[in-house]
Amino acid sequence: MGEQSGAQNAWDMLSDEQSQKHTTTGSGDLNDILGGGIHCKEVTEIGGVPGVGKTQLGIQLAINVQIPVEYGGLGGKAVYIDTEGSFMVERVYQIAEGCIRDILEHFPQSHEKSSSGQKQLQPEHFLADIYYFRICSYTEQIAVINYLEKFLGEHKDVRIVVIDSVTFHFRQDFEDLALRTRVLSGLSLKLMKIAKTYNLAVVLLNQVTTKFTEGSFQLTLALGDSWSHSCTNRVILYWNGNERYACLDKSPSLPVASAPYAVTGKGIRDAVSSNHKRARVT
Amino acid sequence: MAAAGGGGGGGGRATTSGCGLKRRYSPHDKEEETMNQDQSSKEDWCGRLWNGMDLLKDVTENKHVLPTGLEGIDTLLGGGLRQGQLTEVTGPSSSGKTQVCLHSASHVAVKHMGVVMYLDTSNSFSPSRIATIIDGTNDLSDQRGFDLPHKERLKTMMRSIVCKSVFDIFGMFEVLHQLEVSLLNDKVKSGGRKICLLIVDSISSLLAPIIGGKYPQGRSMMISVAMILKKLAYKHNLSVLVTNHMVSAGNGAVKPALGESWKAVPHVRLVISRVHGSNICTATVLKHTLLASGRTAKFVVPS
Numbered sequence: 071m072g073e074q075s076g077a078q079n080a081w082d083m084l085s086d087e088q089s090q091k092h093t094t095t096g097s098g099d100l101n102d103i104l105g106g107g108i109h110c111k112e113v114t115e116i117g118g119v120p121g122v123g124k125t126q127l128g129i130q131l132a133i134n135v136q137i138p139v140e141y142g143g144l145g146g147k148a149v150y151i152d153t154e155g156s157f158m159v160e161r162v163y164q165i166a167e168g169c170i171r172d173i174l175e176h177f178p179q180s181h182e183k184s185s186s187g188q189k190q191l192q193p194e195h196f197l198a199d200i201y202y203f204r205i206c207s208y209t210e211q212i213a214v215i216n217y218l219e220k221f222l223g224e225h226k227d228v229r230i231v232v233i234d235s236v237t238f239h240f241r242q243d244f245e246d247l248a249l250r251t252r253v254l255s256g257l258s259l260k261l262m263k264i265a266k267t268y269n270l271a272v273v274l275l276n277q278v279t280t281k282f283t284e285g286s287f288q289l290t291l292a293l294g295d296s297w298s299h300s301c302t303n304r305v306i307l308y309w310n311g312n313e314r315y316a317c318l319d320k321s322p323s324l325p326v327a328s329a330p331y332a333v334t335g336k337g338i339r340d341a342v343s344s345n346h347k348r349a350r351v352t
Numbered sequence: 353m354a355a356a357g358g359g360g361g362g363g364g365r366a367t368t369s370g371c372g373l374k375r376r377y378s379p380h381d382k383e384e385e386t387m388n389q390d391q392s393s394k395e396d397w398c399g400r401l402w403n404g405m406d407l408l409k410d411v412t413e414n415k416h417v418l419p420t421g422l423e424g425i426d427t428l429l430g431g432g433l434r435q436g437q438l439t440e441v442t443g444p445s446s447s448g449k450t451q452v453c454l455h456s457a458s459h460v461a462v463k464h465m466g467v468v469m470y471l472d473t474s475n476s477f478s479p480s481r482i483a484t485i486i487d488g489t490n491d492l493s494d495q496r497g498f499d500l501p502h503k504e505r506l507k508t509m510m511r512s513i514v515c516k517s518v519f520d521i522f523g524m525f526e527v528l529h530q531l532e533v534s535l536l537n538d539k540v541k542s543g544g545r546k547i548c549l550l551i552v553d554s555i556s557s558l559l560a561p562i563i564g565g566k567y568p569q570g571r572s573m574m575i576s577v578a579m580i581l582k583k584l585a586y587k588h589n590l591s592v593l594v595t596n597h598m599v600s601a602g603n604g605a606v607k608p609a610l611g612e613s614w615k616a617v618p619h620v621r622l623v624i625s626r627v628h629g630s631n632i633c634t635a636t637v638l639k640h641t642l643l644a645s646g647r648t649a650k651f652v653v654p655s
Binding site for chain 2: 076077078079080081083084086087088111112113248249251252253255256258259260262263265266295296298299300301302304319320322323325326
């Protein structure tokens, strides 16, 4: 069989995959069910009812991707595409401060040793490394995703693209549902390509509704069956009593599992009832 | 669309409708003399004429079955994925379609049946999952009886699975065209094995952006890619496995995507579903060329 350009055999891909770093979510339990964190080269969809913390998780990931390599992170920048206007800069600043405090707590000695350490770990630098796009209609959303490829070619240190939320503008204005399906599946293919080509993680935040079928409740995504195939991994955030839980619903390599998490002043962290002894940054 | 035209007849004469039938029936056509001289090219042209006994011999000797490694599915399919046929696995999201593909690829690799080509449209090809599946099968011994260390065996097996990401339909045409060319030139890899399984996960995500709507190009591209896949399967004795997703059919029911025209394309169609929270899946035969349809079986995706 001839050599196909861009084809790789599974053994080479395995060694690539094992050397990949994951973006931590801030919660050890959540990282565990995700296999270490959010994977690069994959599109992860995070769905949840309003108020459960999707935007908080999106912001946390945009901050955590910037954790320098010497502290176990990816040291990359983030692109945040905001369709609903839920990106609150003050909260981002707070989360960045919380992240830095945890890094310093976890790595007290190496911080003094690293030459540039003092300068880098400032919340302002974390904010400066988030590229923010605010879009107000579905045409702008299509345009920005088309533009992303060029943008990422110029900014090769971006390691995560967060879209919050990907389906917002498609739920209200669209009359022609078949056209909507075509446009969304085209968008999802472009995002897959971006994730693979530029070796970054794409995180899509989505609304979720509950559906009662056969006596048990099932969480389904906002745009139904046609959109649900457009991601590599899917995480559903839900309430269980007073606690927030995350369930890994779709993954090619990991089993379905749930884990609790909490939204604190510092950002996403382990739930109080967790087995992890203290809040871990990496 | 050169790829679509090339897939239909031979090169160069694609403009004639009927592919040379006109020439066969005009006895004073001077081209017929050249055609008579070159008997083998005429046969290549209109395909070999088989009789029933030849066909039976070919099927029993050459058309093997590639087991997927998942017991329930293999029973339903009468052994596994048949060479020369296009098998479709469809199902709702997270029902196990990618797992069926990964298991089939791993099983072929473990049994050293040949090279697997995996075309991935959703970055779901997971090498670590393949390694886990191969480790899980107890049959890691080399068939020649040599006792290789574990890592070496895993390496040889995994090297026979080749994965390529495809993100649009034109990229797909190109990949298939390259594959066709290399198979025709019979370039054999250093491992000495030919491709025996082609997996496309999933063909429906490549076609979803273009079908529907008032322009028919999408549907013609879908049929075009279907014909190319079936031709590859038939001519080079491959087994082709594709996955499809479900769309809503009104009133909360779901049906396989890609519409009515696609229904006739695969030789075998399976629908699978998974109960939320467990790893027991159910497979139903929607269409099969040899066995009765409508039968179901349960299979377990090992974790």
